[in-house]
Amino acid sequence: MKTIKQILAVKGNEVYTVAPDTPIIDAVKEMAAKKVGALVVLEESKVRGIITEQDFTRRVILQDIDPAKTCVDDVMTRRVACIQPQQSSSEGMAIMTEKRVRHLPVIENDELLGLISIGDLVKEVISEQEFIISQLEHYIHS
Numbered sequence: 001m002k003t004i005k006q007i008l009a010v011k012g013n014e015v016y017t018v019a020p021d022t023p024i025i026d027a028v029k030e031m032a033a034k035k036v037g038a039l040v041v042l043e044e045s046k047v048r049g050i051i052t053e054q055d056f057t058r059r060v061i062l063q064d065i066d067p068a069k070t071c072v073d074d075v076m077t078r079r080v081a082c083i084q085p086q087q088s089s090s091e092g093m094a095i096m097t098e099k100r101v102r103h104l105p106v107i108e109n110d111e112l113l114g115l116i117s118i119g120d121l122v123k124e125v126i127s128e129q130e131f132i133i134s135q136l137e138h139y140i141h142s
Contacts, residue, residue: 005085049076
């Protein structure tokens, strides 16, 4: 079982961020341009929240709020589930399942190190399963 740090070493630790006072429309355009489903909201290098496509859909579109006149701070998720780099991929899956989130900022000593998505963790689980299957097949045929 890989650690979150090992997953980030392969994936990379680039995180797309946005300031709390950014208009929602600009944040959504940034997500579309970067082909990501979430942006971490930073203020003075501290994680203050996360804005996701789901936040936009539920808190802006369904509430009929003007995304050009509303800031990220008004609709972001403030209670951000996070993970530490030494935790395992299975712990990440457990956190995501329990908290019903798709993105986990990776934090160590209040510093943002990266962002793990459900896709990253599923990819790791599949890779681990393929390795186990390969080892079992090798064992059977030896």
